[in-house]
Amino acid sequence: MSERLDVWPALVHDDLAPMVDYVNRVVQVAGKYTLDAPFEAGWGNIVLEVTPRGLSTPTFRQRGTAFRVHYRLLDGDVVIETDSETRTLPLTGQSVASFFSAFCAAVSDLGIRRPRTSLICEIPGAPATFEDDRAVRTWDAPAARLMWEAMSRAADGLEAWQAPFLGHRPRVGVMWGGFDLSATRHRALHTAPPPHGPPFMQNAQLNAYVSVGFSFDNTKMNNAPVPPIGMYAYIWPQPEGLEGRSYGVEGADWYPQAGLMLLPWDSLRRLPDPRQAIVKFGDAVYQAAVETAGWPADVFVPRADGWYVSRTPASALEQQEA
Template sequence: MNTSPREWPELVYQDLAPMVAYLNRLVQVGGKYTLDEPFEVGWGNVVLDVTPRGLRTPTLRQQDVSFAVHHRLLDADVVIEADTGSRTLSLSSGSSIAEFYAAFCRAAGELGIRPPGSELLCEIPDAEPSFGDDVQQRDWDEEAAQLMWQALDLAAAGLETWQAPYLGHRPRVGVMWGGFDLSATRYRAQPTLPRPGRPAFMQNAELEAYVSVGFSFGGPQAPAAGMYGYIWPRPNGLDGRSWGVDGAVWDPDAGLMLLPWSVLRELDNPRRAIGSFGDAVYQAAVETADWPSNLIGSRCDGWHMSRTPPAAARSNP
């Protein structure tokens, strides 16, 4: 890889689009298993962790086996790790999603893991109905895979820093494998009414009020990569606000606050800018949707906190 891991690379959607489409389909195979786990509001349990090598499911537990699926972008393979053994499926040679799915199910079966509960491809507008129907031959692009992992890793670091001081319910930062976006979401205990006429999984995501900040590689209708933010339910009064970073904007048609990657990578401290952007999104929720301001704790590094006893402890003789 030509760029340093600490540099923020240029992301051109048109160059990455084939791999975005490939990986969006690929990670749904392992991701489907998370639907068997205890439901967490807003589907917070389904996200894939951004690892030092790629994207990994949480530990999954069937009746007789515990396992995880690691989609290793930097190694061009998928590793199924279980207490019964492990299997590695190569992605370096051209194959279809249908062929991969069949090979995955055979390998998983050898470890005592049943197939995913659903073969349906979801949240991809132009996708075939199911894994078995997607017979298009897809080539692995090593450079694009490295760029995608690098972008996800850098964005995750910023989002984890932003998310850390929130005192309410907050699932871990990770990739939502349906829409293939990196998400950091904050909830509060306020039931909301999902919009009617939408699929059940979308209605489940709207059961509680939330503020979400994340990263997307873009898409055919909005090809620019970058950070996004939104508030559910969407409040009035978002026009004309500042979003914490010069170049961040409010897009009323999309209902999103946007911080383009092209702007972010030119800043002196992009990671800090992600936190400033997220703070501005949350502050908008406080001022326009009556979100509590007292759910934000101190933002400090862990070593500093460990050397600073709580005030109550310091007051004891």
């Protein structure tokens, strides 16, 4: 069934940018705990889940304590939840530095070690550390709701796209450094990262992958003049032959100056079924990887909901798709 246009809100980059910048910084505080988790290909271990009210870390286990941190964008606060008690911290009317100080005090009170680093990552022009970021921020509740709604809608489409893939695919979630929502498919093919990049980038590019996602600022990836808000995709390593192809839906195109396939948000929200459009966009990008970079075409289960599969043998579904 097609979604109504008004379900997918209009997003204006300049209106959202201050809140995106602030949230990007504060989610890195608890995001640092994901670096203690075992490394997954392409940093799949670090993603934050898009929840019904915001963004959440995975569940961590430390010193006998299980805990998670929930950035509740719709409530303007952060809940630190353990197996024994919780703490709630406001996100309103304070600086990144004051939030970090309050966060460290709260986790210490709960018996949790503070994050092992306070460096701010992947934000051009940001202070070096959380302690240095003393500008007092204004919390914009309507902008926070728009941010959550965009990420939730995009995550719905990306999860549907990702479901049938049989290879390694970390869960769909927000990469807290670049603050993009990512769905990545990996291939066991060793690649050579650029030698002069930072270690975290080199470790992200150890193997081939296809990434499809959503960003509030696609211009950050390669400082290219492209539509800022919307779906993005790229193939690593980048193959030849990506120009002149169809990328599944109206409005999607290859932007060589950025090295990205993009589906701008304004184009996406005007399509009859934006969720399905995300699936078609991702499928077209993967097909480009098959045809230009030799990716396997037979690594999928049938695409259907679980109730249907529970009543129908997979072999019958495959025959229907054929």
